[in-house]
Amino acid sequence: MALRWGSLTRSVTARFVIVAFLVQLVVTGGILLFVQQASQRALASEQQTLVTELRDELISAWRSGGEDGLRRIIDVRLATRGTPPVILLANAQGDSLAGNLGAWPTVIPYQTDWRTIELYRTGSDRPELMAVTATALPGGRRLLAGHVIDSSVRLARLNQEALTAALVIGIVLALLSALLIGRVLSRQIQAVVATARDVGEGALGRRVPLDGSGDAFDALGQSVNAMLDRIEALVSQLRMMTDGLAHDLRSPVTRLKVVLENAIVETDDPAALGALERVSSEAETLLGMLSTALLISRAEAGIGRDRFVDTDAGSLLEDLAEVYGPLAEDRGFAIEVAAEPGLHLPLHRELISQAIGNLIENATNYAEGGRAIRLSATRRGDRVALAVADDGPGIPESRRAEALSRFGRLDPARHVTGSGLGLSLVDAVARLHQGSFALEDNEPGLRAVLCLHAART
Numbered sequence: 001m002a003l004r005w006g007s008l009t010r011s012v013t014a015r016f017v018i019v020a021f022l023v024q025l026v027v028t029g030g031i032l033l034f035v036q037q038a039s040q041r042a043l044a045s046e047q048q049t050l051v052t053e054l055r056d057e058l059i060s061a062w063r064s065g066g067e068d069g070l071r072r073i074i075d076v077r078l079a080t081r082g083t084p085p086v087i088l089l090a091n092a093q094g095d096s097l098a099g100n101l102g103a104w105p106t107v108i109p110y111q112t113d114w115r116t117i118e119l120y121r122t123g124s125d126r127p128e129l130m131a132v133t134a135t136a137l138p139g140g141r142r143l144l145a146g147h148v149i150d151s152s153v154r155l156a157r158l159n160q161e162a163l164t165a166a167l168v169i170g171i172v173l174a175l176l177s178a179l180l181i182g183r184v185l186s187r188q189i190q191a192v193v194a195t196a197r198d199v200g201e202g203a204l205g206r207r208v209p210l211d212g213s214g215d216a217f218d219a220l221g222q223s224v225n226a227m228l229d230r231i232e233a234l235v236s237q238l239r240m241m242t243d244g245l246a247h248d249l250r251s252p253v254t255r256l257k258v259v260l261e262n263a264i265v266e267t268d269d270p271a272a273l274g275a276l277e278r279v280s281s282e283a284e285t286l287l288g289m290l291s292t293a294l295l296i297s298r299a300e301a302g303i304g305r306d307r308f309v310d311t312d313a314g315s316l317l318e319d320l321a322e323v324y325g326p327l328a329e330d331r332g333f334a335i336e337v338a339a340e341p342g343l344h345l346p347l348h349r350e351l352i353s354q355a356i357g358n359l360i361e362n363a364t365n366y367a368e369g370g371r372a373i374r375l376s377a378t379r380r381g382d383r384v385a386l387a388v389a390d391d392g393p394g395i396p397e398s399r400r401a402e403a404l405s406r407f408g409r410l411d412p413a414r415h416v417t418g419s420g421l422g423l424s425l426v427d428a429v430a431r432l433h434q435g436s437f438a439l440e441d442n443e444p445g446l447r448a449v450l451c452l453h454a455a456r457t
Contacts, residue, residue, distance in 0.1 A: 017182035024174035029167060036163050043156055047131045047149055048114055054085050055133050055145040062137060067097075070143075074098045085147050086121065086130050092140035101144065108144065110136045116149065129153055188217045192224060204232040257284065308346040308433075313377035313384055314339030320353060321375055324360045328373055331364040333390075339377035345384050345454045347433065352386075352450075355426040359388035359448045362423075367392025370445060383435065384454045389447040400439040426450065 054077070061073040070089060078084045078100055087099040094104030100122045108117065112134045118127040132146030191209055198206040207228060208221035260280040267273050314337070321335045328335050356375070363373045370392035378385050395403055403423060423437075426448070430437035435452035 014182070016185065017178045020181055021174050021178035024177060025171060028170035028174060032163050032167050032170065036160065039159055040156065043152055047147065047152060051114070051131050051133050051146050054087075054147070055135060055143070058087065058143060058145055059135060059137075062143070067141070071098045083148055083151075085145065086119070086132060087146075088142075088144040090142045090144070092142075094142070097141070099144070104142060104144065108132065108134050110134060110142055121148075192220065195224070195228075199228060199231075204228070204235060307348050307350075309349060310344055311347040311349060311352075313343040313345060313386060314341060316347070316349070316352070317356075317375040317377055317386070320356055320360070324357060328360065328364050333364055333367070333371060333373050335360070335373045335375065337375045339375075340379060343377050343379060343384050343454070345452055347452070348429070351429045351432065355429040355450065356386065356388060358423070358426055362448075363388060363390040363392070363446075367445060369393065379454065380451060382454060383451045385449050385451050387447050387449045389442045389445060391442065391445040394441060394444060394446040395439060397441070403439065423448075 057077075058070060058073060062070040065072070067089075074087050074089060075098075077087060084100065086101065088096060088101040088104065089098040090096055090104040094106075096103055101119060102122055105117065105119060108115070114131070114133055116129060116131050118129050119132075120127055128148045129150050130146045131149045132144055135143045135145075137143050195206050195208045207225045210218055210221045210225075212218065257280065260276055264273060264276045264280065267276065317337045317339055321337050325335050360373060360375075363370070367373075367390035370390045372391050374387075374389045376385075376387045376389065378387075427437045430450045430452065433450075433452045435450060438449050438451070440447040440449055
């Protein structure tokens, strides 16, 4: 869980979604809190205004008509339809002289501007929440005026529930909108990522789709596409030069080989014959290098995908073991095959056969002290791994990248005739199949693995 959370917090998109959600949550919560506080203040202000107006009206009646005038206005206000106000005129002992309360509440001072309290009105069997104010009158009289605020409290409670529901809905909407924004951004970025991945796999013609909006993502796409146009032009020029050079050199090298072979037949001098044979061998090596270079260039250019056929991996490895078995046996190796049944994948059979054949020959040449070469086909997720493993000395992990480089040959291999292009061809063939090629430790020995996309069933 900690690892998943750590990877999540390292994701720029996830952090953006979290920040967007928190910003919307703060804004929504702030607005709802303001609405709640404002509504509560407005309701309290309205209640205070009503109670103050009632008190002022009663005091005015006292001043103009004395106690009799006050009693008359009390009777008039208590006879009002609907919920009557709360009024109490009491003597110095707190006994009721007029109004709808039985006696002066002991918890209320004689003089107070505002407070809320639960009291029983005359004739009521349940307490009610009231907002009241108290005033001391001349002659020891006391006046309490107020209103029942049960309905206002219910309204405030409903308002609170509505705001809480609005906050929950706001949180959900904020989360959904943040996820939607993150998805839109991720989709825009994934378009660039997908293009870069396809270009990395050899599809140099792929470009980032543009929507013409002129926004930052559109500008990024235009810049990336301009860069890819330049890269494609440079790679095309390089391929044309490499292909042209390799193709043009094959003819003179072939003619040179023919001339050398004729000279070998015609000469009788042993020294000259040995020299001619060595030169002929080097010409043969050069011709092989040119042929391999052409194959690599064509594979990297994606030429040959139209010749993919559905192939049973196990059957292919059995055929290769049969072909290369005598060569391996002559060099002291035994070839065995271990393939999971039913592994089918689309392959260019000739190129894959040549690639695996190169790996088998490398094992027979460089796995000194080894005795077994194992060909295997296993499933790795949605891919099939074709591997050639030996039990020789292997290659240190620090030097495997050097072995995979074009014309790269490690020092112990210098005594063996070769071009240094064998593994480069295998890597190019793997990328032609939109796969990968890697060298792994076989403990002991070396395992060369091609991971290729499996056929869809």
